[in-house]
Amino acid sequence: MERFIKIISAPGAKGATAGVAPTQKNVGTVVKVSDNTVEVYAENDANYDPSFKKRLLDRWLDKVVHVAGSGFVFVLVMTILLVWALFGIKYGQSEMWQVVISDFQAIFCYIFDSFLMRQQLIxxxxxxxxxxxxxxxxxxxxxxxxxxxxxxxxxxxxIEKLDQSLITSEFPKVNWLGRLSNYAASVTGHVITIFLFWIGIFVWIGFGQYCGWSDEWQLYINSATSALMVFVFVFLENIREQHRTYSESCLALIHKTDSSLELRLRIVTGDTTDNETVVIPGPQVTKIQRAIYYYADLVGSLVGIGLMLIVIVIWVVIGPAMSFDSDWWLIIGTYTGLIGMTDGFILRNVFYHLGQHEDQAFDQIRTEDLAMFDVIGASPPAEDEIRDSGLSFRISASVDHFCSHEYVVMLGTMIMIVLVIGASVMKWSTTGQLLCNIPPSLIESFLMIILITSQNMADAKRRAVLFNMYQRRRHLLSYVSDSPIGDEQ
Structure with a gap:
């Protein structure tokens, strides 16, 4: 019984993280070149591997998530949207046409909700x-x-006399596709874009009375936000995957430089003490935040993916009984719309809070790095900084902080409950189901655009952090490598 309770309570527990760096061993041959200089050939375990053991299904799911963020999938989805838009010229007035695209969006975003959550957690x-x-x-x-x-x-x-070209020449550069994506992300997530989004919503509301508040009027905005959300989801998945790939290339270089520094120090000092295991404490969270993490872990796990597939299969199975009519099409849109809105709140919250925990860990590394410069009595290299200035940045940061609060997540849950009650009063008619489609779609679109803003700012800061980390290690390595070591042997 205790084991069962432990298993079901495991999701959401953001516990401590333990890690130990591979100890570099001086197992090679030392060849003397002159009286005060030696050339050392030694084995250096500088392979970068941030992974940890996983089950086979988890590894396959991670691969699927990585593929979902690839450029190929992005282009494919954009092509599908373009084809839909072109066919919409002829069939756009059909209610069924608009319902189908709404459901495609709902199912697509439902799947990508799980992928984005897993991408964030891994x-x-x-x-x-x-x-x-x-x-x-x-x-x-x-x-x-x-x-x-x-x-x-x-x-x-x-250390003060280093050639700066040695410090910057090896560090990975963002390729043209990455720069293009960063620019597109800054435009998509800009405060002006968000402002224009809400202007469009209010213009649509303004036409409500003229259109008699009809189902067709509701389907117009539903189709528009459906197309927008498909774009936002696949774009967000793509820029996250690009950032992951770039960060891993940076961390691989940092690991290589760090390993070389350790090996060099072991050679010149004769130190053979193994590296210690370090345990980074988990974040201190409230019960509400723990519940949010629990839900996020379920959505991004094999369990969440399995539940998603079960829901879709059940929907398909009941299709013949409902003659595959418009109400049947709206069922999946209603369900995924409500769940998607909740997932949007959860994604925003998890990204913010886990990002803070990561920043704290890197801040600790920076503090330790600076302590090493104090040890040798030298000044650390100047750091690249991302200036948090400008009205757009301050507005984005404020909205970002507000939308990530745990109480806002609870508010999102309350909105979902109210919408379900409203649709039930309407006996789940077409209007009632659209009620559970459109407001969630508008809210989720807004949350995803805000998430792109946050992702863009976080990526810029993380790139600066990684570059500064590499600079400090390259300076320390150059300091140790430039010093004669013959008298230490």
């Missing part, structure tokens, strides 16, 4: 594992630097 687990390993190696490097600096006090000024 990305967080990977980043925290990397952070723990970096902190683990920092402990050893600082200990060895202290020993090294005591014997090399006359060489401390060398």
């Amino acid at each position: 990305g967080h687990d990977s980043i925290m594992t990397v952070a723990a390993r970096l902190q683990s190696r920092n402990i050893s490097n600082r200990r060895m630097l202290r020993h090294f600096a005591e014997k090399k006090s006359d060489k401390l000024s060398q």
Whole structure:
């Protein structure tokens, strides 16, 4: 019984992350070149692997998530939207045509909700594992630097004379596709775009009385937001995947440089103590936030994916009984619309809070890095900074913080309950089902656009953090490598 309770309570528990950096071993041959210089050939375990053991199904699901964020899928979905728009010229006035695109959007976004959630969770687990390993190696490097600096006090000024080209030449550059995506993300998630989005909504509302508040009038905005949401979801998945790929290339270089620094220090100091295991505490959360994490874990897990497939299968099975009419089409749109709105609130919340936890871990690494420069009595390199200025940024940051609050998630749940009650009073007529389609669609569209804004700002900051981290390690490595080590052997 206790084991069962432990299993069902495991989701949502953002516990501690343990990690240990592979200890670099001086197992090679040392060849003396001159009286005060030696050339060292040693085995260096610099392979970057942020992964951890997973079940086969989980690994396959992760691959599916990565493919969903690929450029191929993005182009494919954009092509489908274009074809739909072109056929809409002829069939756009048909109620069934608009209902079908609404359902396509609902099912598509329902699936991508799960993918985005899983993408967020596996990305967080990977980043925290990397952070723990970096902190683990920092402990050893600082200990060895202290020993090294005591014997090399006359060489401390060398670090100030480094050629900056050595620091920047190797660091990965964002390719043209990444730059284009970053620009598109900044436009899509800009506060002006959000403003225009709501202007369009109010214009549509203004025509409500003229159109007699008809189902057709409701379907117009439903079709528009459906197309918008398909674009936003696939675009968000794509820019996240691009950021993951770029970040991994940066972290691989940081790991290689960090490993080289450790190996060099072990060679010159003779230190053979293994790197320590570091445990990064999990975030302190309220019961409400724990419940939010629980739901997020379910949505992004195999269980959530399985439930999603079961719902879709049941909907297909009951199709013949309902003669595949418009009400049958609206059923899946109603369900996924309500669930999608809830997932939108959850995604926004999880992205913000897990991002804060990751930032704290990287801040700790920065503090430890600066402590190593204190040990050798040298100034750290100047840092790249992302300036948090401008009206657009401040507005976006404020809206971002508000929408990610746990109480706002609870508000979203209350809205869903009210909409279900309203549709029940209307006996789940076409109008009642549209009531459960349109408001959730509008809210989720807004939340996803806000998420793109947050993703864009977070990506820019993370790129600066990774570049600064690499700079500090390259400076330390150059300092150690430039020092004669013959008298240490």
